[in-house]
Amino acid sequence: MNKFLIALQFLTIFPVKISSQIEEKDFGRSLIYFPVIGALIGIVLASSSFLFGILPNMVAGALILILSVVITGGIHLDGFSDTCDGFYGNHPKEKILGIMRDSRVGTMGVTGVASLLLLKFSLIVSMPRHNLWIALVIMAVFARWSQVMACYMSGYARNEGKAKYFIEYAGRKEIVIGTIVTLGVFLLLMRIEGAVLFFISILPVFLFIEYIKRKIGGMTGDTIGAISEASEVLILFLYLLQHLKV
Numbered sequence: 001m002n003k004f005l006i007a008l009q010f011l012t013i014f015p016v017k018i019s020s021q022i023e024e025k026d027f028g029r030s031l032i033y034f035p036v037i038g039a040l041i042g043i044v045l046a047s048s049s050f051l052f053g054i055l056p057n058m059v060a061g062a063l064i065l066i067l068s069v070v071i072t073g074g075i076h077l078d079g080f081s082d083t084c085d086g087f088y089g090n091h092p093k094e095k096i097l098g099i100m101r102d103s104r105v106g107t108m109g110v111t112g113v114a115s116l117l118l119l120k121f122s123l124i125v126s127m128p129r130h131n132l133w134i135a136l137v138i139m140a141v142f143a144r145w146s147q148v149m150a151c152y153m154s155g156y157a158r159n160e161g162k163a164k165y166f167i168e169y170a171g172r173k174e175i176v177i178g179t180i181v182t183l184g185v186f187l188l189l190m191r192i193e194g195a196v197l198f199f200i201s202i203l204p205v206f207l208f209i210e211y212i213k214r215k216i217g218g219m220t221g222d223t224i225g226a227i228s229e230a231s232e233v234l235i236l237f238l239y240l241l242q243h244l245k246v
Contacts, residue, residue: 028165028167085108097229135240142186161221
């Protein structure tokens, strides 16, 4: 139960009280529940899409986007912003890590977040209304699975930090079960089209992870957040392409 609560506490703003003692390995083992938490987030967003369905499309899209930020506390957006600041320019590893740790937000961080939110909003409001709820669920699940993949494939780029134990204790069990759960959600909601979408989406995430590893030699909490945000946009974009009427 601790592992589920750790995942819920880390990925959402829901108030969570963990009474028993937490071991370092519990953080990495909690990754097994990341896609499950993603499904819960997706259900909340999908429900909101029906709740806001009576509103004009642009207004409903804006409210769904705002809710998606609020429910996570903006933690992944913060990581995306720091990653944009750090990775802009041809800086060496230590300089990049230093920029990312700086609490101040730079020009590229602001630009990156603004561009990301604008693109995500455009994708949401462009989605067929009757299919939007499916896109929101698989978006949330896949993004959290991508965090598991990033942790499993990488070492920690710093000596210390909040994400250290998630990465150090990410094991084969977490990625295998996380993949099964995520693929299961795609198949349940989209059947064979879901499987195609899932496997096509893996390659861009893999390439992004490898790019980050080449730049800084591993992952940080910020880059994991950046991968999550990029994965959400990726799924929305590919899902929209699948359902465009030509």
